[in-house]
Every structure is written in structure tokens, then in C-alpha cells.
Amino acid sequence: MHITELVLDNFKSFGRPTRIPFYEDFTVITGPNGSGKSNIIDGVLFALGLARTRGIRAEKLTDLIYNPGYEDGEGPSGAREASVEVVLDNSDGKLDRSQVVSAAGSEDIDDHERITIKRRVKETDDNYYSYYYLNGRSVNLSDIQDLLAQAGVTPEGYNVVMQGDVTDIINMTPYERRKIVDEIAGVAEFDAKKEDAFAE
Ligand code: ATP
Ligand code: MG
Secondary structure (H helix, E strand, C coil): CEEEEEEEECECCECCCEEEECCCCCCCCCCCCCCCHHHHHHHHHHHCCCHHHHCCCCCCHHHHECCCCHHHCCCCCCCCEEEEEEEEECCCCCCCHHHHHHHHCHHHHHHCCEEEEEEEEEECCCCEEEEEEECCEEECHHHHHHHHHCCCCCCCCCCCCCCCHHHHHHHCCHHHHHHHHHHHHCHHHHHHHHHHHHHC
């Protein structure tokens, strides 16, 4: 299972619909400082619902919507909606096809090799809304998370190494570093359960 394409629309610095192809083995994105490389990763975290613990670089969800006056510190104006779609190649069947079908409806059963996960954020005058779609069907975040967990992609996981993470890891105390190893090895989950049990 791998990402084949990312479609950013009005997301952060991408004011126009932008398609970014990803190759199966290795893709490098280069560009000057501030050109939007990290925004692409933010797009993946946003769309896949992984942002909770790994931190998208935005104070609030609506800061992710393209704002032409961003650099000048101006407030937003005009259409307030952004979306990111992640296109996955699931030809290896890593993600359970029946789960996709039950969450997204049966019409997409023939198209199980190509899975799309999309998230949209929409701002109104007094509120904002966030929607997830699986193969075009509106779903809950938990549907997306249950599906991705089969491929080991979880909000708590270390699937994405953010800018500065390597330096952070070097600067950590051995105890903090050990906690990361526990998390990756799956031991942390049992430690948490043990603590809960003792608390009871
Ligand atoms: P570096 O090499 O320094 O890490 P980068 O290529 O990773 O740079 P990003 O952090 O992805 O750069 O992009 C930062 C740019 O995105 C800034 O110029 C900022 O103005 C722009 N930006 C962020 N949010 C928005 C937004 N909501 N609307 C418009 N532009 C935005
Ligand atoms: Mg960057």
C-alpha cells in the first residue's frame, strides 16, 4: 500500500488545485525555503486524520485554508474551504477491501485497488466544519483510522518524521528516547493498561 497522488485544493500555500504524484519506492521534494514542502506533509497528516499528536503546524484548523494575505499578516477573505485528497494504491490488499466497502458503500467494490481518502475543512461566519470521505462517501474519522491502522498508520505512530524531529530525538534524555522505542515496539500500550489496572 502506498500513496500514489496527493491533491491539495486551497490548502495552506496551495491556492490552486495541485496534484502531486508519489512514486512507489522513493519520492523527493525539493525547493527553496518557504516554498511549501512541509505544507505537503501537513496535507497528508490533515487528510489522514493523523494530526492530533504529530502536530500540523497551525493553531486552528481554519488556518490551513489558503489565505492570499498570509505573508502580510492579513485576515482571510473570500471562499473559506480547503481540501486534501490522498490517493492510495492498495493492490497488495494491505487495507481490508470489505472494510472499505462497508464504510464507503458497495458501489466502489470494483475500485478497491485505488482508495481515496479526502478531508475538507469549511469555515462559515461563526463556525467551522470538517468532513472525511472514503472513495467519495462521507465517513467518520474512526472509519479512516480503523482502516489505516491495518497498515500500521496511526495517530500515535511514528509514520512521519517531522522537520526537527531528528534533532529533538538527539537532544532527548535517555528515558524520553526509551519511551519512543516503547511506543514503536507496542509496549507502551500495555504499560498504559497496567497503570490503569493499578489505579483501579
Ligand atoms: P523550509 O525549507 O524552510 O522548511 P518549506 O518548503 O517546508 O520551507 P513550508 O513551511 O511548507 O515551506 O511553507 C511555508 C509557506 O507557506 C510560508 O511562506 C507561508 O506563507 C505559507 N503558508 C502557510 N499557511 C498558509 C495559508 N493558510 N495561506 C497561504 N500561505 C500559507
Ligand atoms: Mg519545511
